[in-house]
Amino acid sequence: MLFLPEEVNFCFMNYLAQIGSYFLMLREVFKKPTKWRIMKTLILKEIDELVYSSLGIIIFISFFIGAVVTIQTALNLNNPLIPKNLIAFATRQSVILEFAPTFVSIIMAGKVGSYITSSIGTMRVTEQIDALEVMGVNALNYLVFPKIIAMLFYPFAIAIAMYVGIFGGWLAGVFGGFLTNADFVTGLTLDFIPFHIAYAFIKTLLFAIVIATVPAFHGFYMKGGALEVGKASTTAFVWTSVVIIILNYILTQLLLG
Amino acid sequence: MIEVKDIHKSFGEAHILKGITTTFEKGKTNLVIGQSGSGKTVFLKCLLGLFSPEVGDIVYDDKVYANLSGDEQRDLRQEMGMVFQGSALFDSLTVAGNVQFPLEMFTKQSKSEMQDRVDTVLKRVNLIDAHHKFPSEISGGMQKRVAIARAIVMNPKYLFCDEPNSGLDPKTAILIDNLIKEITEEYHIVTIINTHDMNSVMQIGEKILFLKNGLKEWEGTKHEIFKTDNEAVTGFVYSSDLFKKVRQMYIEERN
Ligand SMILES: Nc1ncnc2c1ncn2[C@@H]1O[C@H](COP(=O)(O)OP(=O)(O)OP(=O)(O)O)[C@@H](O)[C@H]1O
Ligand SMILES: [Mg+2]
Numbered sequence: 001m002l003f004l005p006e007e008v009n010f011c012f013m014n015y016l017a018q019i020g021s022y023f024l025m026l027r028e029v030f031k032k033p034t035k036w037r038i039m040k041t042l043i044l045k046e047i048d049e050l051v052y053s054s055l056g057i058i059i060f061i062s063f064f065i066g067a068v069v070t071i072q073t074a075l076n077l078n079n080p081l082i083p084k085n086l087i088a089f090a091t092r093q094s095v096i097l098e099f100a101p102t103f104v105s106i107i108m109a110g111k112v113g114s115y116i117t118s119s120i121g122t123m124r125v126t127e128q129i130d131a132l133e134v135m136g137v138n139a140l141n142y143l144v145f146p147k148i149i150a151m152l153f154y155p156f157a158i159a160i161a162m163y164v165g166i167f168g169g170w171l172a173g174v175f176g177g178f179l180t181n182a183d184f185v186t187g188l189t190l191d192f193i194p195f196h197i198a199y200a201f202i203k204t205l206l207f208a209i210v211i212a213t214v215p216a217f218h219g220f221y222m223k224g225g226a227l228e229v230g231k232a233s234t235t236a237f238v239w240t241s242v243v244i245i246i247l248n249y250i251l252t253q254l255l256l257g
Numbered sequence: 258m259i260e261v262k263d264i265h266k267s268f269g270e271a272h273i274l275k276g277i278t279t280t281f282e283k284g285k286t287n288l289v290i291g292q293s294g295s296g297k298t299v300f301l302k303c304l305l306g307l308f309s310p311e312v313g314d315i316v317y318d319d320k321v322y323a324n325l326s327g328d329e330q331r332d333l334r335q336e337m338g339m340v341f342q343g344s345a346l347f348d349s350l351t352v353a354g355n356v357q358f359p360l361e362m363f364t365k366q367s368k369s370e371m372q373d374r375v376d377t378v379l380k381r382v383n384l385i386d387a388h389h390k391f392p393s394e395i396s397g398g399m400q401k402r403v404a405i406a407r408a409i410v411m412n413p414k415y416l417f418c419d420e421p422n423s424g425l426d427p428k429t430a431i432l433i434d435n436l437i438k439e440i441t442e443e444y445h446i447v448t449i450i451n452t453h454d455m456n457s458v459m460q461i462g463e464k465i466l467f468l469k470n471g472l473k474e475w476e477g478t479k480h481e482i483f484k485t486d487n488e489a490v491t492g493f494v495y496s497s498d499l500f501k502k503v504r505q506m507y508i509e510e511r512n
Contacts, residue, residue, distance in 0.1 A: 031333065038361060129344035134305050135359050136334040 032138040046150035062161040066168030074178035084179040088187025092177035095165035105207040109122035109240035117236040120219030121229040264313030275471040291468035297451040338408030342419040344400040346392040
């Protein structure tokens, strides 16, 4: 680090230290587990809170994104030599590969992530986390583990997002008069590579873990009062998005490149 | 018994505790007093193991905290009860849920056994009616009492209270003080209370530790505090005219 100016160097080391403590946190999450009887209820509650209650917004977004992608593609493919069914092909590819897994995950980083940071951060500020620790509870396991497990159900939500996105595309394409139903179905099945689905779900699963843990990290280790809870939520959202975007790039290069 | 041996605690540059040595005995209400910012909360959190002092040892009935493994420390903490300065009740649980929480976590009791125990301690703090309310729906004094109930539900060996009666009216404050004293004697536990309430000092100060700038400035009983010549103590304790008069009368009565 000798060639870096001192301030940059400090910032850099600071990030490294943060990343280190993030992984130390992850290790702690799996130690001294909470009784299963209690954990079970916590997990069910988090599935409801994190995944089930997000379905509405996920469906809403996917539907319109699918529709818009179809219309945009249709408007840009006005060369009569290009078959119309490519519109459906493009919709399928973009919804399955990027819009459903990545775009929706960024939205969830905002919705679910800010909920996680603010709920854990409030517990930190009001000493509820100290109260857990004093009782001898592993607070990280108690608070973060159920969120990680609940987010393992997140890929189901993304499967729905893919379906609804393509449905939105179909509706906009066929009823908007851009292509026929037959063309759409042909395009949808054109050059279908099953591994793309696997790729999309591998991504989603990793994003799910990021969405559960990065905001939890920012909430758990925050300092200060109510104002800082708000700031921590914002920082958590920025970092969750950054991690998702970078991870998306790396995974795409590794799995498809 | 808790023995504190020369503990030091800093946050970055700020040296908060500068070597405190003392002992706290069973069955007695031990008070830690001192100005706001003198380090009372930090001292208590060191005793609880929430902060680890850089120097010094804390010994709980022959167990040196720093020498225990992580799991042993957690086991030891299950024998501690803590009432936080801001109560620190779990917002997502009802009053009964909060009190029942440690039982659910650490015992194998059946539902009805737990409910019986919860009812017993809630009766003890006079809160049996608030059973199904959430912390946000009850007053600050009630929250403090729920916090006390939660702290004693597991029959702790060590009870720590950080300003259990700050922000309460004098009557409720005395009720809480007496409650803590009764519990301490009844279960013969080590109780340590942080306070800057002089009423508490006079009411339940069986042992008083006076902290100033992170050092032990004085220690003694509530009877001794009347007689002491230590200016820091008299300046702190008798800062109000009322207490100055009380002290005057006490000394005259003695003579
Ligand atoms: N987590 C922390 N990080 C940094 N400094 C801290 C921390 N906790 C406390 N301090 C500092 O330690 C000093 C003592 O604080 P402490 O909370 O122990 O005071 P106190 O005696 O409990 O005061 P009060 O009666 O107002 O509750 C303060 O100057 C505070 O700024
Ligand atoms: Mg304090």
